[in-house]
Amino acid sequence: MRYKHHAFICTNLSSCAQHEPEKIQKYLKSRLKELGLHKDIRANKSGCLDGCSYSPVTVVYPDGIWYRLLTEADAERVLQQHLIGGKPVEDLMIQELNPSHTFQAHSESMSKPS
Numbered sequence: 001m002r003y004k005h006h007a008f009i010c011t012n013l014s015s016c017a018q019h020e021p022e023k024i025q026k027y028l029k030s031r032l033k034e035l036g037l038h039k040d041i042r043a044n045k046s047g048c049l050d051g052c053s054y055s056p057v058t059v060v061y062p063d064g065i066w067y068r069l070l071t072e073a074d075a076e077r078v079l080q081q082h083l084i085g086g087k088p089v090e091d092l093m094i095q096e097l098n099p100s101h102t103f104q105a106h107s108e109s110m111s112k113p114s
């Protein structure tokens with residue numbers, strides 16, 4: 001496998017772009033470079049990931065974990081805990097798009113946005 005983790009941040013105009021996902025993608029990209037991890041971990045823009053009703057959507061492979069990241073602080077948590085540490089950040093995960101994941105806590109904060 002070429003990358004330890006690969007995050008795809010949807011920047012599609014139809015839905016996710018309303019939440020300024022390019023800020024999240026640029027933040028992750030610059031932090032990875034700053035930490036010297038950009039050759040092992042990538043954060044790329046993507047087109048629609050077909051999770052529009054949960055926008056903004058980010059998916060992290062190879063784990064296939066789906067997130068709703070609204071702020072740079074959210075992105076930093078996923079960077080530290082998942083992309084570097086290998087442990088998904090449950091309270092930022094989109095429960096409906098991670099049906100095979102067994103959630104341990106914070107289930108009330110992972111519901112579909114209103």
Ligand code: FES
Pocket residue numbers: 010011012013014015016017047048049050051052055056057
């Ligand atoms: S527009 Fe982002 S998932 Fe569809």
